Amino acid sequence: MPQKSRINYNPSLSIHENAERCGVTDAAIRKYISEQGIDRRYDEQVKKYNAVRLYLQTHKEAKPSEVAKALGMSLNTAKKYMAMEAPPAKPTTDKISKVNLSKLSAPIKTVDKDQTAILSGILRLYCNNAPTFDCDLTTSEGVFYKYGIPRPTYCYDKYPVDETVRQLEDAELLPDNSFKSIVIDLPFIVDEYVDSKEVRSMMQKRFSHFSSNEELYRTNSAMLSLVYRLLTANGVLVMKTQDYWYKGKQEWVALYVIEEARKLGFELLDQFLLIAKTKLLKQSYRQRCARKMHSYFLVFRKP
Numbered sequence: 464m465p466q467k468s469r470i471n472y473n474p475s476l477s478i479h480e481n482a483e484r485c486g487v488t489d490a491a492i493r494k495y496i497s498e499q500g501i502d503r504r505y506d507e508q509v510k511k512y513n514a515v516r517l518y519l520q521t522h523k524e525a526k527p528s529e530v531a532k533a534l535g536m537s538l539n540t541a542k543k544y545m546a547m548e549a550p551p552a553k554p555t556t557d558k559i560s561k562v563n564l565s566k567l568s569a570p571i572k573t574v575d576k577d578q579t580a581i582l583s584g585i586l587r588l589y590c591n592n593a594p595t596f597d598c599d600l601t602t603s604e605g606v607f608y609k610y611g612i613p614r615p616t617y618c619y620d621k622y623p624v625d626e627t628v629r630q631l632e633d634a635e636l637l638p639d640n641s642f643k644s645i646v647i648d649l650p651f652i653v654d655e656y657v658d659s660k661e662v663r664s665m666m667q668k669r670f671s672h673f674s675s676n677e678e679l680y681r682t683n684s685a686m687l688s689l690v691y692r693l694l695t696a697n698g699v700l701v702m703k704t705q706d707y708w709y710k711g712k713q714e715w716v717a718l719y720v721i722e723e724a725r726k727l728g729f730e731l732l733d734q735f736l737l738i739a740k741t742k743l744l745k746q747s748y749r750q751r752c753a754r755k756m757h758s759y760f761l762v763f764r765k766p
């Protein structure tokens with residue numbers, strides 16, 4: 464049987480950081496990058512684009528010299544990325560980008576442990592190979608965009624974590640047919656779980672839960688309607704969601720989302736399963752159903 468590689472390459476880290484994290488030498492990481500045909504240069508561009516964009520959102524008046532100093536890049540590099548209005552275009556070489564799987568010949572799988580791989584696969588399959596999505600309505604800290612996928616131009620949240628993210632109310636005022644692709648990732652737990660120490664430590668972020676099942680379902684429906692209105696014809700919704708166990712009952716949230724979306728007119732294009740690396744939610748003492756070890760990325764199209 465072929466030996467499993469010890470290398471779990473992360474495109475957002477330096478070669479040395481990758482080496483330290485995987486317990487191998489820098490040379491081993493370089494060999495891995497070369498053997499896998501990874502386009503490190505493109506990934507670096509995406510990283511720089513993201514960094515400059517984030518900085519400018521909180522320092523709107525910053526001059527290139529300030530950006531260069533703050534981000535440790537040359538003046539010319541800062542100028543180049545400040546002038547970019549969209550994420551860098553994907554290269555046309557045979558090399559693959561670890562964060563953008565557009566050149567990967569392997570088929571895109573329905574199941575993965577890496578959400579960046581799932582999101583990249585969705586971009587490739589359903590968003591015309593775009594480098595990123597047009598809009599994220601639940602951006603939070605933007606974990607989706609930490610590993611190379613550029614941040615969407617339009618980032619919103621009901622509780623923005625900083626000035627880089629706009630208020631969700633602003634999105635509600637946008638005209639119909641504003642975006643070709645939208646991402647949503649609503650909280651998937653209700654407050655009872657948050658009271659448990661285990662989940663509190665896992666979900667330390669504010670506003671990451673609903674106060675009741677009703678609120679969870681109501682918000683899912685309201686967000687689906689908003690997205691339907693904001694998407695262009697043929698526009699794509701990517702919705703992360705998860706089922707859970709609450710007060711002795713299984714809550715089939717994904718099924719609910721699919722049914723509600725279909726009622727609005729959405730077509731379900733695909734379903735991806737993100738496999739949890741650790742347990743997702745507290746299980747009741749006596750096990751009554753299979754432990755949830757996955758969440759979903761549902762992909763819908765507005766006809």
Ligand SMILES: C[S@@+](CC[C@H](N)C(=O)[O-])C[C@H]1O[C@@H](n2cnc3c(N)ncnc32)[C@H](O)[C@@H]1O
Nearest residue numbers: 601602603604605606607621622648649650682
């Ligand atoms: C799981 S987080 C999203 C994480 C994000 N995808 C990321 O990559 O970092 C859920 C988000 O939903 C937002 N949210 C909470 N309650 C909401 C509501 N009632 N309506 C809309 N968004 C809500 C939260 O502010 C939070 O940012």
